[in-house]
Amino acid sequence: MTRTTSLLSLCLSADYPDRPNVLRTLALEMYSGEILGLIGQSGSGKSTLALAILRLLHLHKGNQRGEIWFQGRNLMGVSEREMRSVRGRELGLVLQSPLSALNPALRIGTQLEEAWRAHVKGSDDAARKAILETLLSVSLPAERSFLRRYSSQLSVGQAQRVIIAMAILHRPSLLIADEPTSALDTITQSEILRLFAQLSRELRMGILYISHDLLSVAALCHRIAILHAGQILECAPPAQIFGAPQHVYTQKLVAALPRGALLDSDGDKVSSVVASHEVEESVKPSVESSIPDQIPSIVR
Ligand SMILES: Nc1ncnc2c1ncn2[C@@H]1O[C@H](COP(=O)(O)OP(=O)(O)O)[C@@H](O)[C@H]1O
Numbered sequence: 509m510t511r512t513t514s515l516l517s518l519c520l521s522a523d524y525p526d527r528p529n530v531l532r533t534l535a536l537e538m539y540s541g542e543i544l545g546l547i548g549q550s551g552s553g554k555s556t557l558a559l560a561i562l563r564l565l566h567l568h569k570g571n572q573r574g575e576i577w578f579q580g581r582n583l584m585g586v587s588e589r590e591m592r593s594v595r596g597r598e599l600g601l602v603l604q605s606p607l608s609a610l611n612p613a614l615r616i617g618t619q620l621e622e623a624w625r626a627h628v629k630g631s632d633d634a635a636r637k638a639i640l641e642t643l644l645s646v647s648l649p650a651e652r653s654f655l656r657r658y659s660s661q662l663s664v665g666q667a668q669r670v671i672i673a674m675a676i677l678h679r680p681s682l683l684i685a686d687e688p689t690s691a692l693d694t695i696t697q698s699e700i701l702r703l704f705a706q707l708s709r710e711l712r713m714g715i716l717y718i719s720h721d722l723l724s725v726a727a728l729c730h731r732i733a734i735l736h737a738g739q740i741l742e743c744a745p746p747a748q749i750f751g752a753p754q755h756v757y758t759q760k761l762v763a764a765l766p767r768g769a770l771l772d773s774d775g776d777k778v779s780s781v782v783a784s785h786e787v788e789e790s791v792k793p794s795v796e797s798s799i800p801d802q803i804p805s806i807v808r
């Protein structure tokens with residue numbers, strides 16, 4: 509894999525006033541169009557890393573040091589004004605609780621339009637066209653009546669699709685999704701996972717998919733990074749993480765997986781999400797052939 513396909517390359521340390529070393533020279537690299545799963549238990553620093561990539565840690569009184577190379581420039585060196593134009597346009601963010609991320613007092617259409625106008629000066633027609641196209645791409649009704657709804661009139665799955673629509677309105681090259689399905693029931697979870705796979709395929713968008721659940725991301729991701737105590741212990745395609753985990757911690761994670769949980773809610777192999785994935789040769793997992801028979805079918 510060459511450096512030219514690198515989308516994000518970072519090395520970060522981060523602390524909070526009463527909590528030092530939350531990220532400890534954490535190194536991570538992502539490639540264009542890649543879905544990278546970031547897995548770690550609660551408190552391991554996942555959300556801290558997501559906020560640090562967006563340079564938003566100061567809002568939580570956190571302090572970050574290091575480098576964040578994104579599309580050829582080091583975000584640690586750019587002004588706050590420039591960062592405001594990067595956030596939401598080149599870097600999208602989806603958080604865990606969709607309903608609390610939406611403003612209950614504003615119609616969905618108004619919130620989507622505000623998100624669009626944050627980065628584009630354009631006519632009402634141009635705004636509506638971009639919004640309706642984006643609603644279609646997240647499988648929501650591209651209709652005026654839908655835009656007139658309030659968040660209280662949406663299901664939680666629809667609300668998460670609206671949040672995802674907002675995050676991809678400007679077709680960011682990297683979408684950071686921090687536990688985006690944790691608040692959803694299992695059927696809605698699997699639908700949203702399929703949506704991420706579809707968006708990555710259709711929009712060629714890199715996705716940093718953060719989760720505490722190794723199984724739920726395995727079928728979605730090209731590579732999985734294992735985060736523990738503020739450091740990446742290993743980063744490899746799912747086939748290797750499941751078939752030949754290198755680090756003792758990863759070995760324990762994989763050994764603890766329930767073997768019966770490898771089917772999705774429709775009773776399909778979860779791997780069907782990956783099977784439909786067309787990815788660049790440069791990011792395609794390439795070690796499936798070396799997986800021994802006894803490991804979970806999810807990665808075969
Ligand atoms: N605003 C904050 N102030 C102090 N400590 C924090 C703050 N946010 C998170 N932490 C601590 O930093 C560590 C990592 O938190 P976080 O990044 O939220 O982990 P994760 O998202 O993996 O659950 C945890 O020990 C947490 O208690």
Ligand SMILES: [Mg+2]
Nearest residue numbers: 554555556687
């Ligand atoms: Mg978190």
